[in-house]
Amino acid sequence: MSGENILQVTNVCKTFGGIQALLNVTFAVQRGEVFGIMGPNGSGKTTLINCITGFTKMDSGKVLYKGKEISHKPPHQIANLGVTRTFQIMRPYYSLPTYKNLVIPLFSPRARRTGGWRGGGKLGDRETVSIDILEEIGFERDSFVPYKLASALPTGYLKRLELARCLALRPDVILCDEVFSGLSMSEIASMVPLIEKLQMDGITLIMVEHRLRELFRVASRVMVLNFGQKLTEGIPEKVMQDERVREAYLGSEKASDYI
Amino acid sequence: MDIQERRKERLDRGIKVRTEGIYAVSSWQEVTYLVLPRLILIVGLLLLPLLIPSLYWKRVVSIAGIYGLLALGFDFLAHFVGLVSLGGAFFIGVGGYTAAILDKSLGLSPAFTIPMAAVGGAFVCTLLLFPALPLRGVYFAIVTLMYPLALMRIIEALNIFGGTDGILGVSSFPNRWIEQYCIIFTVIFALFGLRRLVNEDIGLVFRGVKDNDQAVRASGLSITFYKAIAVFIASGLGCLGGAYLSHIYMWSGISQFALDFSVIPIAATVIGGGGTLVGPVLGCFFLVPISEWLREFGTLRIVFYSVILMAFIMFRSEGIMVYAQRKYHQFERWVKV
Numbered sequence: 001m002s003g004e005n006i007l008q009v010t011n012v013c014k015t016f017g018g019i020q021a022l023l024n025v026t027f028a029v030q031r032g033e034v035f036g037i038m039g040p041n042g043s044g045k046t047t048l049i050n051c052i053t054g055f056t057k058m059d060s061g062k063v064l065y066k067g068k069e070i071s072h073k074p075p076h077q078i079a080n081l082g083v084t085r086t087f088q089i090m091r092p093y094y095s096l097p098t099y100k101n102l103v104i105p106l107f108s109p110r111a112r113r114t115g116g117w118r119g120g121g122k123l124g125d126r127e128t129v130s131i132d133i134l135e136e137i138g139f140e141r142d143s144f145v146p147y148k149l150a151s152a153l154p155t156g157y158l159k160r161l162e163l164a165r166c167l168a169l170r171p172d173v174i175l176c177d178e179v180f181s182g183l184s185m186s187e188i189a190s191m192v193p194l195i196e197k198l199q200m201d202g203i204t205l206i207m208v209e210h211r212l213r214e215l216f217r218v219a220s221r222v223m224v225l226n227f228g229q230k231l232t233e234g235i236p237e238k239v240m241q242d243e244r245v246r247e248a249y250l251g252s253e254k255a256s257d258y259i
Numbered sequence: 260m261d262i263q264e265r266r267k268e269r270l271d272r273g274i275k276v277r278t279e280g281i282y283a284v285s286s287w288q289e290v291t292y293l294v295l296p297r298l299i300l301i302v303g304l305l306l307l308p309l310l311i312p313s314l315y316w317k318r319v320v321s322i323a324g325i326y327g328l329l330a331l332g333f334d335f336l337a338h339f340v341g342l343v344s345l346g347g348a349f350f351i352g353v354g355g356y357t358a359a360i361l362d363k364s365l366g367l368s369p370a371f372t373i374p375m376a377a378v379g380g381a382f383v384c385t386l387l388l389f390p391a392l393p394l395r396g397v398y399f400a401i402v403t404l405m406y407p408l409a410l411m412r413i414i415e416a417l418n419i420f421g422g423t424d425g426i427l428g429v430s431s432f433p434n435r436w437i438e439q440y441c442i443i444f445t446v447i448f449a450l451f452g453l454r455r456l457v458n459e460d461i462g463l464v465f466r467g468v469k470d471n472d473q474a475v476r477a478s479g480l481s482i483t484f485y486k487a488i489a490v491f492i493a494s495g496l497g498c499l500g501g502a503y504l505s506h507i508y509m510w511s512g513i514s515q516f517a518l519d520f521s522v523i524p525i526a527a528t529v530i531g532g533g534g535t536l537v538g539p540v541l542g543c544f545f546l547v548p549i550s551e552w553l554r555e556f557g558t559l560r561i562v563f564y565s566v567i568l569m570a571f572i573m574f575r576s577e578g579i580m581v582y583a584q585r586k587y588h589q590f591e592r593w594v595k596v
Contacts, residue, residue, distance in 0.1 A: 076476050
């Protein structure tokens, strides 16, 4: 890793009415690393991703991407700069066949810059490119699956389709919002190598995750959020030994609390 | 006693499956299967002016063509972009006035004013609707409904563009044949053009906006921009119809903002089958003549009209075209569950 910060998040705050969803969250992600964000339910993980990718307007704070400020930009501009995201509740185009789903991100200015007006340039038109991407992410090209309507796909494939939509933009950063949630153990087992492969391709990953065992397998550093505030940050083993993290996840083990 | 449960099974016809590939050209049967429905539509529309003798009914065909353009625009916006637009009257009015003003001030012939009014009017409509584009569903519909009402009153109150008299003496078409075929060719081109557009890559983006606009934003595309393009296309069709209307009546006035232009395309879409693009056009060529024919019944006209509409909505709510396409492409049979 070069050690250069690709994403620098400084003092992000967000309130929804009277609820402080995020309070002065600050962290930095280095190019090429897998950075985990964990925390109990309602701790502000998804809000943080929404703020970084522009889907929610942050109240204050700053997000620097490759040294340039991207806070307060609309989401499509941020995506075009190479910061893409997946949705926790999958958002495919249900009425379109799976491979046509990817034509839409391939139509974006960022994908067009590399692929040309007709799509993939030398690689073929957009539909060919989208089948290639789907194959890379685990859809069998010769099976019926990529040609089915997205509404007919099971959760495991929809989560992959979310990742595929990011990949179609040839991203530098992918923010994954719980890609393992709702999957069976065998589906998770087949997803982990995919994540590792993305990292090997030089993509920086920020993963919001509840499946800690799998997260710790791929993430080099994790950050813990609780009630919108950052508790701690560091390598997974250290973080899990932190007393405050245990308290946030499991409740206090101090005897005085039980009386 | 056991209850027999049955369900209707639908299977694609073999010929439908075969003609989906490139092998469709390998036999006359398959080529005919593909071409015949389209050919019937095109030839049927082209023959209409020749088959209809009376001048009155020829005019009805022209009006049905204008409604057809509006219905195409409505169906495109509603079923492929997710914007429910009641702006038919708005588009017709803007197009009509633009053509009339161009005609009176610059003295151009319809060959120039109609295309100019279509593009210019579409610009005006898109610009005026731009602030409403982030809205969805019924909210967008309300904004599109307010514009024609407001513009009508503004023209009346400020007494501009001829006020309540309208703009008189707009030049007409050289003869009836040009007048008729002008609108029929436009409808055919608009219909097949839109059908192609929604299956192109940009059409997929439009359908994506309808399906899941947040995912389109995450894909790096501005939804407002693509909605604006879609509104431009639909309002262009409407303005073209309006400009044509001004030229056939040789007059442009505030009655071009009448709500008929907003409502009948929706009724036609319901009757014809939404999301098929062909359906709404056929619906217009069915509804408009019926509405004219019912004039003989005087005030009872609206009653008959409502009964026909209600019968369609209750017994064939999917629409003529959806039903016809299903019968054409699929077998149906009852099977035991």
